[in-house]
Amino acid sequence: MAKRKASGAKPKPLRRRARVPASGPAQKLRGMLFGAIQAQALGVAAELRIPDLLRDGPTGLYQLATATHTDPMALERMMRLLVQMGIVAESRPGKFICTATGKHLQAESPSSLRNYTRLTNLEMVLHVVARLGRSLHTAESQFTALHGKGFYESLPNLPAEAAIFNGAMQEISEQDIIDMRDAYDFSRCRCVVDVGGGQGHLLAALLDDYPGLNGVLLDVPAVIAGAGAILHDHVAGGRCRVVGGDFLQSVPAGGDLYLLKRVLSHCTEEQARTLLTNIRSVIAPKGRLVLADPDPASLYGASFDVLMLVLLGGGLRTGKQLKELFAAAGFAYKRTVGTSGELQLIEASPA
Template identity: 35%
Template sequence: MKENALPQQLDQMITGYWVSQSIYAAAKLGIADLLVAGPQTAELLADATKTNCGALYRLLRALASVGIFAENEQREFALTPMAEFLRSDIPGSKRALALMSGDEQFQAWSEILYSIQTGKTSFDKVFEKPIFEYLADNPDKGKIFDQAMTGIHGRETGDIMNAYDFSGINTLMDVGGGNGSNIVNLLHNYPEMKGILFDLPQVVERAEPYIEQAGLTDRCQLIGGSFFESVPAGADAIFLRHIIHDWDDEKSLTILRHCHAVMSENSRLLVVESVIPPGNDPFPGKFLDLVMLMIPGGKERTAEEYEALFEQAGFELTRIIPTESELSIIEGTKRLP
C-alpha cells in the first residue's frame, strides 16, 4: 500500500457528504426525469428547473465524474445506468431515498454529537417532535418516506422469498406494513395466502390505492391502529420487517407482547432485521444502527440481544435465517409454559 493511500482514503470518507448532497440536489430538481427524452444542455435544464445555469453545470459536471450523468462534447448531459435510478417513474427508484436522506436525515446527522452525548434522538432536537409524528403531520414527507422504503425494500424482497418458505401460512399479518409493498409481494408469490396489513390509520389510508391496484382487495384486509396499544387477531404468522429496530427495548417488548397476546402456540413470529455480527468486518447494519440512534430512537441488535428480547416477550427464538442481503429472518414461536 502506498504511503499516502490511507490519508487519501480517510479524505474520501470525511468528504463523503459532498457526493450524497450533490445527489440530493439533482434528485430534488428532478434532473433524471428531464433527461429521459435525451441529452440536454445545462442551459435548457436550468430553464426547466429555474436554477442558475453556471451553478447547475458545475453540479452536473461533478456528478458526471462519479458516474451519475455523462457530459458529451456538445456540453450536453445524459443519463447513465446509475443515474437511471434517480428517475421517479421506474421500479426500484432511489429518488425518494435521496430526497429523504439529503433533507431531514442530513439535518439529523448534523447533530450526531448531541445523540452521542445524551443517547437521545437528534431528529427530535432538530424538528421538535419524533419522526413518525413529523411524517403524520407532513403527508408529503410521509409519501416520500413510503417511496424511499419501497426503494430500499425492493432489492431485499427477493432475498427474503428465497431464504424462507412461507408455504403453509394461511393468513399472514404484516405489522407496521407501511404502503403495502411487503404484503403485496408475499400474496403474489403465495396465491393461497391471505393477508392483513396493520399500521397507523393514516398509513393504511395511503396503502389502500396500492392494494387495489395490485388486485388484492379480496385477499388483504386493511386495519388501522397502533401496535403500542394492541395487534389484531386472526393471523397464523406475524411479519415485522424493519419495525423492531425503530424502537428501544422497552417499546420493542410492548410490540412483541401485543403480538404474543393474539398468537396461538402454532403461530409463527417472523422478524426481519439486520443482525449485527461480531468482529470488525464491515456490515451495513453497523451504520444503520447510528441512524436508529439519531432518528427513531431504536437500535440494530446482535443475535444474543434478539434472543433476550424474544425471551422477555414470551417467545422462543427458533432460528435465525440469513438472506443474500444484510437482512436475516428471526423466527420465533410462543414459548410453552
C-alpha cells in the same frame, strides 16, 4: 543568528509531514470527509429530476439549467461532482448522460431509489444527523429532542415529507419483496399479519403468490389510508383486512406468522419490548415471528443503524441483543435466514 542569540529562543521546526500518495489511507479518508456533500448532491439531483432529464440522451448544461431553474455556472459545478461520483458522465464537453448508477435515481426506473435518496437528504433528517454526537451521550432520538415528538408522530402533519417517506418505503419494499420471496417459504402459513406493513406492498405480493393465504395489514391510520388501491382485490375477496392502529397499544389476533419488516430497527428498546409482548399475547401457539432488517455487519447496515439512532432512538440489534429481547417478550430465537439483498430474516417462535 544574532537575533536568536539575543532572545535565547530556538525557532520551532516545522512539523514534518509525510508525503501523501495519490492513493492510500489518507486519500481514502479525504474521500470520506466529503460524504455529506456527496449525499446532498445526490438528493438535489433527485429532487431536480436531473437523471430523468437525461433519459433521452446527451443533454446540454443550459438546457438542464433552464429545466431546473438553476444557475448554469452553479449547476455545472454540481454536475462535475456527479461526474466524479459516477452518477452522470460528460459524453462531449457540456453534454451529459446518465450512467447505469444514475439511472436508479430516475423516477420511472423499475429499481428506482429516487424517493429514498430524497428522504435521507431531507433538511429535517440532515438536522438530526448533524447532532449525532449528542445521541452518543443520550442514546436518544435527536428528532424528538428537537421537535418534542417522534418522527412517526410528526409525519401526519408533514404531508410533503410523508409523501416522500411513503414513496421511499415503496421503493425499498419492491426490492425487499423480491429478496424475501426467494429466501423464505411462506407456503406453511395460514394467516400473515404484517405489523407496521406500510401501504401493504409486501402483503399484496404474498397474497398474490399464495392463494390459500389470508392477511392482515396493521399500520397507523395516515399510512393505511394509501393501502386501498394496493390491497383492494384481496380485501374485496375476503382474504385481507386493513387495520389502522398503534402497535404499541395492540396487534390484531389470529395470525400464525407475524412479520416485522424494517420495523423493529425503528423502535427504541422500550417500544421493541412492548411491540413483541403485544405480538406474543395474540400469536398462535405454533406461530412464527419474522423480523426483516439489514445486517448490522455491512456498511449499509451500520450506516442505517446510526441513522436510526439519531432519527428514532432505535437501531439494529446484534444476535445476542435480539435473543435477550425475545426472552423478555416470551419468544425463542429459531434461526437467521440470509437474502440476496440488504435484509436478513430472523425467525422466532413462542417460548
